Amino acid sequence: MMAPEVQQNVQHIFSEYLSRQGHRKTPERFAILSEIYAQDGHFDIERLYVSMKRKKYRVSRATLYNTMDLLLDCKLVRKHQFGTAQAQFERAQNFRQHDHVICTACNKVMEFCDPRIQGIRNTVAEVMGFEVSHHALHIYGLCPDCIKERERNHDQHSNR
Amino acid sequence: MMAPEVQQNVQHIFSEYLSRQGHRKTPERFAILSEIYAQDGHFDIERLYVSMKRKKYRVSRATLYNTMDLLLDCKLVRKHQFGTAQAQFERAQNFRQHDHVICTACNKVMEFCDPRIQGIRNTVAEVMGFEVSHHALHIYGLCPDCIKERERNHDQHSNR
């Protein structure tokens, strides 16, 4: 569960951002942000849309996409492409930097942290003269469950 | 330019793969592989399609997509999603493992290698019990050219 302070905090950040950029403070925008910070883990636009419709919000997919761009711009949300067609999002405040491990069998997404990635970013900045803004590290493979699953199938195979 | 041995080599690998899997050896499949190994750097399906049409090959987009799946499966091609809608591909033989740096202003894609990534993969395997098959590390930011470009614009701004 998200602490109420976090909700207040992000609403404030968003409000400041909208002022600064000369954008309007519409109820839809704040409702979407609120809904996002009520989500656990990753979500996509469709899930957000259904989730808000179920709560009787009047919101359109177009506004969801538009608002996402604003939230990405002020870094309250992160966007991911895990190889599938539709983009995945997750909230960005009060979540420490992490990367993703994706199981190619069951599509489960897990998180991990490794300090070495910061070293790699620094090296890229120095050696290539890049001004690094962000990165995505996705490690693909089989999760422990799917490894077991595969072994079960192998056993069946050799015993029949 | 691609060395002729590489072309021969990959055609052989593909041929073996098709036999092993009980797939047919169609001229289209070998023509597509050949065309891919004549490409430099990254390419997408459309570019491949246009490129082959220009050379009067009779080939359809559907066959390109189908063949890509085969080539991915036998690891002669790698697939990337750099955040845009369409998938990017690159040939995989005789190219050492590398990752990508993407400029968010001009969309240029550059390559780099860092041995630390292997250490991260090993750690994920050990700590999470994952059987790692592959990974994607994308570092986003501004390339040197676009940093200069931005500074030029800043100067104009402050001088007017």
Place this chain on the structure above:
DNA sequence: GTTTATGCAAAGGCTTTGCATTTCA
């Protein structure tokens, strides 16, 4: 009162699918 944002539906772009025809084995 202007101008921006919203909602809806239509259009776009990439990819997949269905099916008749061709081709490999």
Place this chain on the structure above:
DNA sequence: TGAAATGCAAAGCCTTTGCATAAAC
């Protein structure tokens, strides 16, 4: 000859766009 692959066009899916209406400032 029979099964699989091809080409074409249509359909799907996610996302963006156009435009009339509504709402912020």
